[in-house]
Amino acid sequence: MGYPEIGSHAVARGLTPFLVLPVSDGEGAVRDTLAMLSRKGEVAEITAGLKLNAVLFLSAPLPQGDLIDLAPDGTDAVVVNRRSWNGSGTPEFRVTRLSAAGDTVFDRSIAYQPRRVPQDFFDDKVQDMLASNSVVDRTAHARAVREFYDTRQYFPPVTRLLAGGDGTTWLGQADDGSGEAEWLVLDRAGEKIGRVRLPVASRVAFVTETECWIVEKDELDIPYVVQYEILK
Template identity: 55%
Template sequence: MDDPVYGLSAVRDVLTDDDYVYVLLAREGRVRVFTRAGEFVRDLGGRGEGPGELMTPSSMGWHRSRLWVADPTLRRFTLFDVANGEAETIPYNVDAPLADHFLSVVPRAILANGELVGSPTFSAIRGTARGGISRLPQLVSDTTGSLRDTLALLSLGGGPVEIRAGLAPGARMYLAHSLSDDDLITFTPDGSGAVQVKRRSWEGSGSAEVEVARIGVLGDTLFRRRIGYEPRRVPEGFFADEISAILDRPNVVDRAAHARALREFYEQRRYFPPVTTVRVGSDGTTWLAGPDEDGVREWLVLDASGASIGRVRLPTTSRVSAANRTEAWVVERDALDIPYVVRYEIVP
């Protein structure tokens, strides 16, 4: 726990190449570099607002031979030369016309052609007042901030819901469902595009399918697959602890009325979303995690064409961050909630 190098804090992301493992530490604002055998090499960055420093690093990837890190708070990308630690900063100030429920556009990824991808943030109050937010564009711009295109449109379930029942006069609460079935998107480590997952929860009739699409840097669809799955019903009482925690908030004046409103909101979701997480491997594979079941999470692995090539079962405490056909690098937490980066060999 107390080791300044190996005592990891909040691991946001993991990236690998032929020689090294790069661990993004969100709280420390740095990328910690290890050999593939686990020996410490160097740190890249450090918490701060100066050149080469990071405040809220959210994701990373490769642009040619350099490692980029997105920082939403500082609204910029930082590119590191992994050999010597030298850094370059690219400001992110996209000039995009936005609906009034959107607040700003934050950096998400750098594409292989050098263009930047950003995602709008939105106001729950404004969005709810206008009937919810149904689409979230992933915007492509050049390094000067000029808008070029939309890489993808993510379908949302309508955004947060306003709840007033049981609250103090004038008070309101905005809740997003904990079993979200909004579209997912993740960007390829090499900047060659993204994978989008449409994952609407089953409602009790019709086909149970999830749609997976691979998108190129120009927004072109490289493959689109519909994959059937076996729906899993949400057990009775599944949301009890979540509702109980909300009822303890100080602005709740009528617990019974507020509990009824919360149960109505949460229990509208009768089946688990089919996919909870998506990752893209360094070899073009796509990894899709299903819902947790009895302490196990199963990952469906697709090849570069979208065909299924296997399944990997891991404990629910294991989060896949980097992978390919032969190995998976996961973040695991022990009983004391301490994170570890662990490499698993994939054996057919």
């Protein structure tokens, strides 16, 4: 298995609404398709308010494309089909865990409580776009950028995904301003078994049902590894 890659230009122009994640054998021959990952809506092509022939490819600061992570031993892959809530219907996202052979380990729809994006969340980002030398009409350009950002009225249900080393699945949510992010933990069958809060600034590197290894940095920006024990 391997992670697919694609350029922002192609995504913005709608050339590849889905990415294929293939499964190969030991000799590199493709055996099957493990998953189809959506990248629709993550990048926009903007020309309004710019110089002639200038183009801005703007990435969403709150992406809602599908997520995927491989288990440390490469035997499983977890796919999260996520979309930010649009204000109607049941707010939920879908989690699927697949074996390397493409068999479904579990497939779950998980309801969640949507969190609205503050009105001023994108203000600094819009101002940053206006600082470009390619901008000739600040009003038109600011309107186009704001329209793209305004489609994100709610935070995505999941911002980070980790396939645990013991078959667990960890689903990280957006920072709530406390400096910590909440992770929902699923067991091998996809059932909820708990929630864990971890520092937003830390990189979560390895997780199981009973422990969590994260990488932090000290005041000299030197990384070090911290192991947390998870108590039930």
